Amino acid sequence: MADFLGIDGVAPAVAAALIAAAATLSVTLLKALGWLISGPRDRRRQLYGQAYEDAMGWLEMVYRIRRRANTDEADRALVERFHTLQERINHHRGWLGSESKYLARSYCRLVDAIKRETEPLIQAAWDDDGRGPRIKTPNDDGHPNVEDESLRFLADVRLHLSIWPVLPRLLLVWRSREKKPKTKTALPPAASAAGKGASPS
Numbered sequence: 001m002a003d004f005l006g007i008d009g010v011a012p013a014v015a016a017a018l019i020a021a022a023a024t025l026s027v028t029l030l031k032a033l034g035w036l037i038s039g040p041r042d043r044r045r046q047l048y049g050q051a052y053e054d055a056m057g058w059l060e061m062v063y064r065i066r067r068r069a070n071t072d073e074a075d076r077a078l079v080e081r082f083h084t085l086q087e088r089i090n091h092h093r094g095w096l097g098s099e100s101k102y103l104a105r106s107y108c109r110l111v112d113a114i115k116r117e118t119e120p121l122i123q124a125a126w127d128d129d130g131r132g133p134r135i136k137t138p139n140d141d142g143h144p145n146v147e148d149e150s151l152r153f154l155a156d157v158r159l160h161l162s163i164w165p166v167l168p169r170l171l172l173v174w175r176s177r178e179k180k181p182k183t184k185t186a187l188p189p190a191a192s193a194a195g196k197g198a199s200p201s
Helices: 012-066 072-099 101-127 147-161 167-175
Strands: none
Touching: 012 072, 012 101, 012 147, 072 101, 101 147, 101 167, 147 167
């Protein structure tokens, strides 16, 4: 090793110190390289995970409305929750677009699918009285199903997070070749101060 480093004939203590310093430097460089690769990926993974969580939070609103307390305060809180989710979804659309317009399209498709599935269920839930926590869920309750769109978005996320720079990105572009979806960004006004009858979309 000493011959390889060109320090043959140097005092053993000095040689050992030089070898240790070279090893430390190598480890530091490898760690820096690892961070350059994994750091941005981890940041993106966190961003995409939060975007997915907020989109799926819209699905949960069907069940929150069904199980709401029959008070104006509870209704206003639910409407406020819709506004918060919409603001976060708009935020994610913008940030995803800054990372990849193709991934942003995929996210818009997921959001569109969620809103299409939930709109009639949310409207029906507002029209009915809220159920107490002990009331059994009726067998004929409808449930939103966005499994295909959800899996598609997650597959697109994996493509964008791939360490391979070319082929996965090209595949993501190809998968996004369809016309860009037009996700609604505005919430209609509540039908009353409590928000009953409104179906934010």
